[in-house]
Amino acid sequence: MTRPPYAGTRYPKLTETPAFTEYIATGWGTGPVPATPVPGAPEAAAAHRDRLSARLPGETIAVAAGTAPVRNDDNDYAFRADSSFTWLTGAQIEGAVLVMAPRPGGHDARLFMPPPFRPGDTGFFANAAHGELWVGASPGLPEWADALGLAVAPLADLDGLDLTGALATATQAAALGLEPSPLLDRRLSQLRMVKDDWEIAQLREAVDATVAGFAAVAAEIPHAIADGLGERWLQGTFDRHARTFGNGTGYTTIVGSGPHAPTLHWVRCDGPVLPDEVLLLDMGVEARSLYTADVTRTLPASGTFNPRQREVHDLVEQAHRAGLAQIKPGIEYLDFHYAAMEVIATGLHDWGLLPVSVDEALSPEGQQHRRYLACGIGHHLGLDVHDCSKAEYEDYMGAELEPGVVMTVEPGLYFHANDLTVPPELRGIGVRLEDDVLVTDTGSEVLSAALPIDAEGIETWTKAQQS
Numbered sequence: 142m143t144r145p146p147y148a149g150t151r152y153p154k155l156t157e158t159p160a161f162t163e164y165i166a167t168g169w170g171t172g173p174v175p176a177t178p179v180p181g182a183p184e185a186a187a188a189h190r191d192r193l194s195a196r197l198p199g200e201t202i203a204v205a206a207g208t209a210p211v212r213n214d215d216n217d218y219a220f221r222a223d224s225s226f227t228w229l230t231g232a233q234i235e236g237a238v239l240v241m242a243p244r245p246g247g248h249d250a251r252l253f254m255p256p257p258f259r260p261g262d263t264g265f266f267a268n269a270a271h272g273e274l275w276v277g278a279s280p281g282l283p284e285w286a287d288a289l290g291l292a293v294a295p296l297a298d299l300d301g302l303d304l305t306g307a308l309a310t311a312t313q314a315a316a317l318g319l320e321p322s323p324l325l326d327r328r329l330s331q332l333r334m335v336k337d338d339w340e341i342a343q344l345r346e347a348v349d350a351t352v353a354g355f356a357a358v359a360a361e362i363p364h365a366i367a368d369g370l371g372e373r374w375l376q377g378t379f380d381r382h383a384r385t386f387g388n389g390t391g392y393t394t395i396v397g398s399g400p401h402a403p404t405l406h407w408v409r410c411d412g413p414v415l416p417d418e419v420l421l422l423d424m425g426v427e428a429r430s431l432y433t434a435d436v437t438r439t440l441p442a443s444g445t446f447n448p449r450q451r452e453v454h455d456l457v458e459q460a461h462r463a464g465l466a467q468i469k470p471g472i473e474y475l476d477f478h479y480a481a482m483e484v485i486a487t488g489l490h491d492w493g494l495l496p497v498s499v500d501e502a503l504s505p506e507g508q509q510h511r512r513y514l515a516c517g518i519g520h521h522l523g524l525d526v527h528d529c530s531k532a533e534y535e536d537y538m539g540a541e542l543e544p545g546v547v548m549t550v551e552p553g554l555y556f557h558a559n560d561l562t563v564p565p566e567l568r569g570i571g572v573r574l575e576d577d578v579l580v581t582d583t584g585s586e587v588l589s590a591a592l593p594i595d596a597e598g599i600e601t602w603t604k605a606q607q608s
């Protein structure tokens with residue numbers, strides 16, 4: 142090896158080496174890099190901006206896409222745009238900021254974005270986050286303007302804008318040097334609750350891809366058992382499916398076998414898949430538009446529930462059906478919760494597991510049955526898995542359901558492996574049954590109905606995926 146003459150004194154910095162910077166700036170062919178939003182997204186976003194504009198007349202609104210969190214040095218976590226930014230623009234553009242400036246009768250929307258670094262820019266070779274040599278070619282301002290039907294300006298122009306008093310979302314306000322505005326978060330949550338036809342189509346796509354992902358995972362169960370690959374193999378199977386057929390997962394994939402099934406968010410997934418135990422799978426594909434599904438089924442790993450597992454599943458199914466039956470326009474959001482909880486409390490009482498009467502348990506001062514179901518049993522679903530969570534009680538829990546709302550129904554029973562209040566044969570059984578449900582004009586539609594909810598149907602379906 143020949144050491145260069147400068148070895149030991151300096152290492153050449155490419156940005157300070159004129160011969161290099163001049164040479165790398167030239168000799169590149171140019172080609173268009175089209176912006177390719179999900180079809181229909183720009184039109185849906187324009188309608189969303191109009192709705193927000195009507196709710197916040199006279200206010201300046203600033204919504205940032207955010208930036209990828211740094212993992213180490215110039216290695217970032219994957220970028221995923223702020224959901225409200227995507228709802229209002231139809232795109233994910235790292236570092237971009239949407240500003241809606243008030244004018245008489247509405248707002249003027251303008252998107253400020255960092256221009257991609259092209260040949261001739263230092264960043265082309267020196268910026269690991271946006272340089273074409275590092276991350277590939279990205280669409281520029283005219284391409285995004287054309288694709289989104291929005292005025293687009295360089296991010297640097299934002300400095301010339303007076304955003305004093307502008308409303309910004311809590312998650313992104315600091316990046317804009319603004320105070321977070323609970324009002325904007327609340328308005329966005331309120332507006333995002335009722336989905337339009339395009340959004341419903343996106344949610345259908347996410348749910349359909351999720352159902353296919355469940356099939357892919359079920360098919361791998363024998364392999365995971367026989368070769369000792371464990372919960373991780375199944376988690377990885379779903380994650381690969383989600384990344385291939387969507388943007389990724391809408392939340393961290395939960396795969397809990399046996400004593401892990403009662404752990405509500407078992408994402409560690411470092412255990413084996415036990416052949417005689419139940420396997421709780423809570424998994425959701427996030428579509429390329431970023432709308433996500435959130436579905437849970439609890440399968441018998443062997444293909445057949447034992448009598449005790451079946452009994453628990455049957456009670457959860459009964460609660461699930463009671464919850465689903467409530468869902469229609471005009472009922473209060475929490476009615477499905479009360480209906481499902483009544484079934485759970487009654488069932489637990491019949492099994493001798495409640496230290497008090499059903500009425501006492503269901504009273505606000507009681508809630509003893511929640512020992513075995515400590516989480517909520519549903520939530521809005523959309524761009525976020527727990528969508529619209531910045532809404533106030535009267536917008537959400539206490540509000541009436543409207544057509545276009547999409548929500549989950551997900552009762553469960555979770556008997557922890559070391560819960561001494563339950564008989565040993567129940568310990569380590571966890572069952573959740575989670576569907577994604579659209580409120581229609583006359584009632585509801587279960588978007589995830591392609592997956593069975595009854596124990597026998599689940600057994601048949603599980604075996605079918607493995608044959």
Ligand code: GLY
Nearest residue numbers: 392423435526551
């Ligand atoms: N997967 C998270 C939830 O069910 O809410």
Ligand code: MN
Nearest residue numbers: 435549551575
């Ligand atoms: Mn859920």
Ligand code: MN
Nearest residue numbers: 423435436575
């Ligand atoms: Mn879930």
